[in-house]
Amino acid sequence: MMPNIDPRTLKSMMAKMGIKSSEIQATSVTIECPDRKIVIENPQVTQIEAQGALSFQIAGDVSETPKEELESKPEVTDEDIELVASKTGISDKEKVREALEKNNGDIAAAIMELGGGD
Numbered sequence: 040m041m042p043n044i045d046p047r048t049l050k051s052m053m054a055k056m057g058i059k060s061s062e063i064q065a066t067s068v069t070i071e072c073p074d075r076k077i078v079i080e081n082p083q084v085t086q087i088e089a090q091g092a093l094s095f096q097i098a099g100d101v102s103e104t105p106k107e108e109l110e111s112k113p114e115v116t117d118e119d120i121e122l123v124a125s126k127t128g129i130s131d132k133e134k135v136r137e138a139l140e141k142n143n144g145d146i147a148a149a150i151m152e153l154g155g156g157d
Contacts, residue, residue: 058089068097075105112142122146127153 044052053060063084072075081097115136123135127150135153142148 056089058087058088060085063095068099072106074106076106078102078104087121113140115139115144119146120143123149123153126150129153 050060064082065084065085066083068079068081068082068084076131079097079101082097085096087094087096119139120132120135123139123146124130124132127135129135135149136148138152139146142152
């Protein structure tokens with residue numbers, strides 16, 4: 040930024056130019072791209088409004104996940120496992136999880152695969 044300017048003076052100058060900024064309390068920020076997913080943990084998020092345009096400045100601990108890894112691991116929740124287990128009568132939770140992962144999290148397809156589609 041500008042050296043030797045105290046923050047209050049800078050904020051006052053920005054206000055005179057029609058620029059407003061405010062801090063946003065956030066626990067994480069996720070950016071989904073066509074080829075990867077970017078997650079920023081412990082973020083410091085500043086919302087800046089200037090000339091009717093809204094922009095965000097984000098700083099924090101950044102991690103990236105390539106698209107291949109995102110597609111290979113569907114999100115399987117405990118509720119999904121319980122539902123498929125109850126519909127198929129199978130008590131082996133790991134077998135149910137494997138069927139859900141194989142079917143990319145599709146509950147109906149996992150039930151059909153496990154033989155509970157009556």
